[in-house]
Amino acid sequence: MATRRRPLRPTGPSSSNFRPGGPDITRAEAKGTRPTAPPTSVREIFVMMVMHACKKTIFFDINLKVALYLGSLFVVSLIGDFVPFPKTYFARSDNLFNVYFVKIGWGWTLLLSIPFIFMTSYTLCCGDGKQFLKHHLPRILIATFFWFFWTKMFNIIETAYGKCTVKGFHTKSSCLKDGHLWHGFDISGHAFILIHSSLVLIEEARPILRWESIKEHIRNELHDRSISEHSSTNPLRNLSSEQIRNLKFLYERLTPAIRTLFIGISALQLLWDVMLVVTMLYYHRMIEKVLSGILAILTWYFTYRFWYRTNVLPDPPGSGSFFYQRENKDIFVYKRTPSMTSYTGPSTSTGIRSGNSGTGAGTTQTQVPTFMGMPIYVKSKPNASGNQSTDLST
Numbered sequence: 001m002a003t004r005r006r007p008l009r010p011t012g013p014s015s016s017n018f019r020p021g022g023p024d025i026t027r028a029e030a031k032g033t034r035p036t037a038p039p040t041s042v043r044e045i046f047v048m049m050v051m052h053a054c055k056k057t058i059f060f061d062i063n064l065k066v067a068l069y070l071g072s073l074f075v076v077s078l079i080g081d082f083v084p085f086p087k088t089y090f091a092r093s094d095n096l097f098n099v100y101f102v103k104i105g106w107g108w109t110l111l112l113s114i115p116f117i118f119m120t121s122y123t124l125c126c127g128d129g130k131q132f133l134k135h136h137l138p139r140i141l142i143a144t145f146f147w148f149f150w151t152k153m154f155n156i157i158e159t160a161y162g163k164c165t166v167k168g169f170h171t172k173s174s175c176l177k178d179g180h181l182w183h184g185f186d187i188s189g190h191a192f193i194l195i196h197s198s199l200v201l202i203e204e205a206r207p208i209l210r211w212e213s214i215k216e217h218i219r220n221e222l223h224d225r226s227i228s229e230h231s232s233t234n235p236l237r238n239l240s241s242e243q244i245r246n247l248k249f250l251y252e253r254l255t256p257a258i259r260t261l262f263i264g265i266s267a268l269q270l271l272w273d274v275m276l277v278v279t280m281l282y283y284h285r286m287i288e289k290v291l292s293g294i295l296a297i298l299t300w301y302f303t304y305r306f307w308y309r310t311n312v313l314p315d316p317p318g319s320g321s322f323f324y325q326r327e328n329k330d331i332f333v334y335k336r337t338p339s340m341t342s343y344t345g346p347s348t349s350t351g352i353r354s355g356n357s358g359t360g361a362g363t364t365q366t367q368v369p370t371f372m373g374m375p376i377y378v379k380s381k382p383n384a385s386g387n388q389s390t391d392l393s394t
Contacts, residue, residue, distance in 0.1 A: 080282070
């Protein structure tokens with residue numbers, strides 16, 4: 001005898017529904033939902049593929065890269081001192097890349113890095129120009145100072161500890177002016193500029209890591225605020241409404257230019273590595289190149305791995321009014337006290353949003369477990385008898 005099947009979603013005041021909350025629960029009570037991302041266009045997919053390839057190229061393990069710089073400077077240069085390499089177009093000092101790129105290498109580095117630093121930092125500062133000038137611009141000024149200082153020191157050392165091939169000339173300028181050669185300890189300025197520029201470009205390009213996640217954070221935070229929900233994980237939770245508006249506007253306007261600059265930075269950094277190999281093969285002696293490489297690496301380590309980790313200004317790349325790269329092991333902005341946060345209250349690393357509504361001082365808001373973005377049960381409500389009743393879903 002056939003029996004009547006039980007309904008999948010029974011009705012009634014005490015029945016539970018498959019979707020948590022049921023039809024009687026308002027949108028504000030059905031927390032845990034998030035707006036879906038808009039569809040991705042073919043053009044956007046192509047851009048992301050190019051960006052992914054550039055990230056793989058430039059964000060090679062920097063510690064291993066530094067070791068390769070030092071090892072190849074020693075080994076390749078030492079071989080070149082005793083075994084001449086076959087002459088190619090790159091062996092000519094007037095080759096296109098040497099004349100128009102390496103000789104003015106720091107200019108090319110500034111041409112791409114300055115607008116990239118400005119756009120990314122200004123966005124992360126939510127449009128606060130004073131924060132950008134105080135916390136980010138000094139980094140490129142410091143890098144320029146070290147480039148100028150060391151290249152000038154190399155020239156001074158070569159002039160002071162060298163001699164002309166013809167007797168009677170005691171200064172480098174007079175020797176060269178008369179058409180003779182000046183032999184001195186010529187520390188490779190090219191090797192220094194190429195390594196110094198590469199490391200600066202790599203460090204200053206780090207804000208692009210997880211840059212796309214900012215868009216999702218903005219969307220979720222705006223949604224949470226529209227339904228008066230207080231997120232405990234969104235890095236934008238402590239920003240004011242004005243900061244959120246500025247961030248959204250700057251992110252949408254500047255992201256296309258930031259991506260274009262990053263692609264250019266990746267191509268330039270790859271060119272610097274190629275020209276460094278050319279320098280190893282054809283120019284200077286081994287000791288001159290190794291010493292310049294050591295100085296470039298020590299300068300990078302002192303600034304980006306020591307100075308900018310402390311609480312002394314400036315801040316490291318990727319820092320700002322909020323932090324969005326916590327999952328990236330190569331970012332070290334969280335190892336210092338955030339000096340740019342303008343709010344007073346819980347730290348962004350605590351996962352607690354200041355000013356939660358519905359919770360008193362010193363109380364902790366209970367997090368409702370969720371499944372597929374929806375709560376397993378809603379908050380307990382008092383029933384007619386005054387006892388607490390919980391609407392559970394099955």
